[in-house]
Amino acid sequence: MTMTHFFQLDGLSMLFVGLIVLGTIPNAIYSRGYLPHIKRTGHYRIHYITFVLSMLGVVVAGNALSFLFFWELMSLTSWQLILTEASDDPDQVLPAARFYFFMTHFGFVFLLLFFLIVSHGDFEMSFAQMHGVAGAFPYATLLFFFLLLGFLSKAGAVPLHVWLPYAHPAAPSPVSALMSGVMLKVAIYGMFRFLFDVLYPWPLEWGILVLVVGALSALIGVLYALSEHDIKALLANHSIENIGIILIGFGMGMIFDSLKLPTLSSFAFIAALFHTFNHMSFKSLLFMGAGSVLHETHTKNIESYGGLLKSMPVTALTFLLASISISALPPTNGFLSEWMIFQSMLGSSHIDTMSLKLAIPFAIFALALTGGLAIACFVKAFGITFLGLHRSTNARHAREVNGWMRTGMVLMAGVVIGLMLLAPWFIAQFDAALVGLGHPGIYADIFPDTVFTLHSVAVHGGAVSPQILLAVLLGVTGFLYYGYRALHVKERLHRTWACGYRTGARTQYSATGFAGPIRRFFDWLYRPEEHVDTSEEPDPERQQILRRYSMHVRPLFEASLYTRTARIANGISYWVYRLAHFEQTRYAAMIFNLMLTVLFSYRIFAHTFSWATLILESVVLLISIKILIIGEKG
Amino acid sequence: MILYLLTLTLLVFIAPLLLGLIKALKMRILFKRPVSIWQGYRDTAKLMHKETLLSEEASGITRVGPFLVLAPLLVALLFLPPAAEHAYYINVVDAFTLTGLLSLSTFFLMLIGLDSGSSFGGIGASREAFIAALVEPAMVLTIFSVSMMAGDLGIAQAGLNLAHHFPAHHMASFLFAGISFFILLLAENGRIPVDNPETHLELTMVHEAMILDLSGIYLAIIETAASIKFVIFASLFVSLFLPFGLQFAPPLALAIFVGKLLLVAVAVALVEVNTAKLRLFKVPNLLGVAIVFAFLSLITYYVLGA
Numbered sequence A: 001m002t003m004t005h006f007f008q009l010d011g012l013s014m015l016f017v018g019l020i021v022l023g024t025i026p027n028a029i030y031s032r033g034y035l036p037h038i039k040r041t042g043h044y045r046i047h048y049i050t051f052v053l054s055m056l057g058v059v060v061a062g063n064a065l066s067f068l069f070f071w072e073l074m075s076l077t078s079w080q081l082i083l084t085e086a087s088d089d090p091d092q093v094l095p096a097a098r099f100y101f102f103m104t105h106f107g108f109v110f111l112l113l114f115f116l117i118v119s120h121g122d123f124e125m126s127f128a129q130m131h132g133v134a135g136a137f138p139y140a141t142l143l144f145f146f147l148l149l150g151f152l153s154k155a156g157a158v159p160l161h162v163w164l165p166y167a168h169p170a171a172p173s174p175v176s177a178l179m180s181g182v183m184l185k186v187a188i189y190g191m192f193r194f195l196f197d198v199l200y201p202w203p204l205e206w207g208i209l210v211l212v213v214g215a216l217s218a219l220i221g222v223l224y225a226l227s228e229h230d231i232k233a234l235l236a237n238h239s240i241e242n243i244g245i246i247l248i249g250f251g252m253g254m255i256f257d258s259l260k261l262p263t264l265s266s267f268a269f270i271a272a273l274f275h276t277f278n279h280m281s282f283k284s285l286l287f288m289g290a291g292s293v294l295h296e297t298h299t300k301n302i303e304s305y306g307g308l309l310k311s312m313p314v315t316a317l318t319f320l321l322a323s324i325s326i327s328a329l330p331p332t333n334g335f336l337s338e339w340m341i342f343q344s345m346l347g348s349s350h351i352d353t354m355s356l357k358l359a360i361p362f363a364i365f366a367l368a369l370t371g372g373l374a375i376a377c378f379v380k381a382f383g384i385t386f387l388g389l390h391r392s393t394n395a396r397h398a399r400e401v402n403g404w405m406r407t408g409m410v411l412m413a414g415v416v417i418g419l420m421l422l423a424p425w426f427i428a429q430f431d432a433a434l435v436g437l438g439h440p441g442i443y444a445d446i447f448p449d450t451v452f453t454l455h456s457v458a459v460h461g462g463a464v465s466p467q468i469l470l471a472v473l474l475g476v477t478g479f480l481y482y483g484y485r486a487l488h489v490k491e492r493l494h495r496t497w498a499c500g501y502r503t504g505a506r507t508q509y510s511a512t513g514f515a516g517p518i519r520r521f522f523d524w525l526y527r528p529e530e531h532v533d534t535s536e537e538p539d540p541e542r543q544q545i546l547r548r549y550s551m552h553v554r555p556l557f558e559a560s561l562y563t564r565t566a567r568i569a570n571g572i573s574y575w576v577y578r579l580a581h582f583e584q585t586r587y588a589a590m591i592f593n594l595m596l597t598v599l600f601s602y603r604i605f606a607h608t609f610s611w612a613t614l615i616l617e618s619v620v621l622l623i624s625i626k627i628l629i630i631g632e633k634g
Numbered sequence B: 001m002i003l004y005l006l007t008l009t010l011l012v013f014i015a016p017l018l019l020g021l022i023k024a025l026k027m028r029i030l031f032k033r034p035v036s037i038w039q040g041y042r043d044t045a046k047l048m049h050k051e052t053l054l055s056e057e058a059s060g061i062t063r064v065g066p067f068l069v070l071a072p073l074l075v076a077l078l079f080l081p082p083a084a085e086h087a088y089y090i091n092v093v094d095a096f097t098l099t100g101l102l103s104l105s106t107f108f109l110m111l112i113g114l115d116s117g118s119s120f121g122g123i124g125a126s127r128e129a130f131i132a133a134l135v136e137p138a139m140v141l142t143i144f145s146v147s148m149m150a151g152d153l154g155i156a157q158a159g160l161n162l163a164h165h166f167p168a169h170h171m172a173s174f175l176f177a178g179i180s181f182f183i184l185l186l187a188e189n190g191r192i193p194v195d196n197p198e199t200h201l202e203l204t205m206v207h208e209a210m211i212l213d214l215s216g217i218y219l220a221i222i223e224t225a226a227s228i229k230f231v232i233f234a235s236l237f238v239s240l241f242l243p244f245g246l247q248f249a250p251p252l253a254l255a256i257f258v259g260k261l262l263l264v265a266v267a268v269a270l271v272e273v274n275t276a277k278l279r280l281f282k283v284p285n286l287l288g289v290a291i292v293f294a295f296l297s298l299i300t301y302y303v304l305g306a
Helices: A011-037 A041-060 A064-085 A090-118 A127-136 A140-155 A164-170 A173-197 A204-226 A231-258 A262-297 A313-326 A333-350 A354-386 A403-421 A423-436 A466-487 A516-521 A556-580 A584-607 A611-630 B002-029 B039-048 B060-078 B095-115 B119-150 B155-164 B171-188 B216-241 B250-274 B280-304
Strands: A491-494 A529-536 A545-552 B052-055
Touching (some): A011 A173, A041 A173, A064 A090, A064 A164, A064 A173, A140 A204, A164 A173, A173 A231, A204 A231, A204 A354, A231 A262, A262 A333, A262 A423, A313 A333, A313 A403, A333 A403, A333 B095, A354 B119, A354 B280, A403 A423, A516 B119, A516 B280, B002 B060, B002 B250, B052 B216, B095 B216, B119 B155, B171 B280
């Protein structure tokens, strides 16, 4: 056995090694502070380290064998990590872990099929050699679908996204951060690696498909995030949204490449890579922040938080930074990559095909709506969690988390800021990785004059400068603030006025209420189940009637696609069971019918075909099936 | 450069006047005795002298929030298209960044609304989030279409380019984009079909509800931010959709520019008098109209080239 291609380390691999390292170091420090919260620390440590190593293994794997080995190791260790706290809340954790296990292996089957075909069963073949085999394979689109199903079930794109809102809340928070921030990106790495190395060149339709999947994921992710009141499920839904945004960039890159617009294509791919990094940074930070809040309040329900900014300032401020970044507000890194994706879509005016040219604005519409809804969602997530009054006793007793966890969060905030300020350097790395994959380098086009202004490569595209914007924004804010200070205005504290009503924790706006208008507008999608529980107030003096309103949204895809598939599978297995338990006379009848079917179909399809005999023979068959097999009872 | 700074100061100082003008004009049309058009300045001056009353429940967000609401808008002012040809302008910022800056300001405004723990703030923030989310796609599509016509995404350069070949090119798509942008101007600034800036009735208010618990200078800052936001939109509308008169000598060009701003204010006042405020859940229909016009504009541009 030769180990020639077991590992390879090219530009793209290096890039994702960098991503994993950036995502893991703050996470490991945070984990150190989170450990006392975990009962099975040995189990946790072993799987955590193996998980990180296996992710590194996936991105440096050089052949199918090592890739699949590390991929599976990554799946299994993350599955075990979800199960870390299984004993605390078995009703939630066990089904979530089972679901994740199923979904990840569903994807694995397709990856395996893909590799079996493109390597002729020789798993030690290098990726470059696979390109030849795949090129000779007549049904390239089949390979593309295998790849999509395999990687997108891990990345969490619609309609394979359903496991995310279950698995992420069930896992311990550092693991959620690592899974959402880093592991989903390993799937994106897979997309890059095998679409470029094995399946290149791509037909136009593939890119369109990726674009459509991306746009749908982005919208559906953010819409379900809005209706969610479990903070970690909310963030998990946002991962779906952001994977969608990455796929929009990726799809645009594929479309431009198929249309022989290499510069625009590189720009779109750089945007997708940049958003991959950005999502790693802010989503890890958000999950850490959510973990800290959960650590202190012992609940995931956003309706029981409130007013945590005062007791947990570090958590709150880092969470605010990540919220601004994920909402794509300037001048943060999230804004920069989303800006690049928008710019690459504006490049669609260079496309000659009119129908495609008219279709891209719909994707722009989807992305813009996603951006708007993301802002709403993070105002909700930050505002309800950290602002206002404490909504529960748990929130009142919350204190700032320990030093390790704070360090982890601050470091990750540093990564967010680094991605913003050092954007030119990162873009140079993405550019170099794409050059390694055979795309033209466009660094000089993006930064034509200085490293401070990021230019779009679409003709007469816009420009943006994160550093200047940040400096000006901070300058103006500082100027205003110190101007105000210099005035020495008298300040007085008083309880909230609110038109003279008494404000209390109960009268505040809740997360459900905040998302109310949007939920009502998208009622056709959400189809919420509303419950109102009415009970007498136990306090005899006040004699109030207490009404508790709760609302639950059933995810559409889960309700339709998954539940129905399960129901059909159940039905089929029931009939198979019935078949297997027939008495012997029935078996004989079945064999008779089978012979009839074979004979008839031979006559019809291979001999002479006429509609009359087809109908006649099918009627005969149906009658004999009804009489002999199903019998009277049916 | 001097002209640039002059335009900037002019825009900042004219902002309350525009809102005052709208108010006065509306009252005159309704046969009420109008308030002075200088009322905005008087209010600000009065608020500057008052003490600041802060909510006990509020956190640091309320203390720094107002500055963060105003700052992005002031920054956005720096990058607007010039009022005259050959005037200095900064073209490092494009239309997306500009809308991003406006969203950043709204983001902090919504947080202020949630900060005091009052249910009014929550109402306002929730409604603002709803409207802002639906404004975003219309805004981006309109920008896309205008930038196609202008041949440049840099907002300042786009204004100049449009001025050069106004009104010869792409009249149809230009008009559609203009309609869409005007609706967005009304929606983003909380003017009447979307929000009523003069009401204090909780069923209808959006912007006012968010700032109910602010007072003194903080309130003055937020009100200034609102007027500056209006001036940004008005001046964008003027530079992108009424781009004439830039070629004259700077004083005259500036006068024409101000005249056009006043014209926009009058148009807004007339719309306000003649329409009823929409129910919150009818607002998406109005924004849907804006989205449709933006799409139409793009399609006419692509297909007909008109």
